[in-house]
Amino acid sequence: KAGVTQTPRYLIKTRGQQVTLSCSPISGHRSVSWYQQTPGQGLQFLFEYFSETQRNKGNFPGRFSGRQFSNSRSEMNVSTLELGDSALYLCASTLTGGGTDTQYFGPGTRLTVL
Amino acid sequence: EDQVTQSPEALRLQEGESSSLNCSYTVSGLRGLFWYRQDPGKGPEFLFTLYSAGEEKEKERLKATLTKKESFLHITAPKPEDSATYLCAVQTYTGGSYIPTFGRGTSLIVHP
Numbered sequence: 001k002a003g004v005t006q007t008p009r010y011l012i013k014t015r016g017q018q019v020t021l022s023c024s025p026i027s028g029h030r031s032v033s034w035y036q037q038t039p040g041q042g043l044q045f046l047f048e049y050f051s052e053t054q055r056n057k058g059n060f061p062g063r064f065s066g067r068q069f070s071n072s073r074s075e076m077n078v079s080t081l082e083l084g085d086s087a088l089y090l091c092a093s094t095l096t097g098g099g100t101d102t103q104y105f106g107p108g109t110r111l112t113v114l
Numbered sequence: 115e116d117q118v119t120q121s122p123e124a125l126r127l128q129e130g131e132s133s134s135l136n137c138s139y140t141v142s143g144l145r146g147l148f149w150y151r152q153d154p155g156k157g158p159e160f161l162f163t164l165y166s167a168g169e170e171k172e173k174e175r176l177k178a179t180l181t182k183k184e185s186f187l188h189i190t191a192p193k194p195e196d197s198a199t200y201l202c203a204v205q206t207y208t209g210g211s212y213i214p215t216f217g218r219g220t221s222l223i224v225h226p
Binding site: 004042043044045048055056088090092102103104105106107108110 | 148150155156157158159160163201203208209210213214215216217218219
């Protein structure tokens with residue numbers, strides 16, 4: 001079974017630009033979550049999508065947005081990039097069962113903002 | 115506010131030297147505690163889920179335990195390939211789904 005895939009793996013952008021990241025979940029998983037990981041803040045939850053609807057959102061500004069398509073693939077968009085947006089962006093595909101969810105992470109997209 | 119604290123931040127062991135990593139948490143309504151392993155430049159890899167105090171799970175040289183306030187990841191006779199950052203996360207039920215809160219991780223280096 002193929003794992004979670006994320007594209008691109010690396011991105012370099014300049015301040016003020018916008019960026020779109022893509023995530024394809026494990027086949028059959030309907031929930032996709034996005035996280036930002038930085039050395040200073042660790043892993044922080046951005047948002048979760050389930051059946052094309054945003055189900056939860058973390059404490060990030062409105063410049064961070066996402067969507068999910070009918071095939072469960074998800075995209076994340078960051079507008080007006082700032083230097084502090086440089087991070088590893090991780091997508092997690094969720095398998096539900098046993099009263100809680102187990103998340104399987106993709107390899108991440110390394111975003112560098114210059 | 116849910117809090118997860120991992121200790122130590124960094125740990126250096128000699129090959130074969132057993133030790134434990136700690137994850138203490140303060141949450142309302144724990145639905146599960148997860149352990150992940152993360153190698154540099156990669157996404158976290160799922161290791162264990164623990165649901166209730168007293169529960170234990172094992173995988174190769176790793177054993178995870180859970181109490182009402184903390185979890186331990188015991189590493190028995192570690193090898194250099196066990197070197198990684200180990201993350202724990204607690205999951206609570208928020209807004210119709212389960213949202214994890216991650217600790218900052220313990221960076222483990224095992225010397226041959």
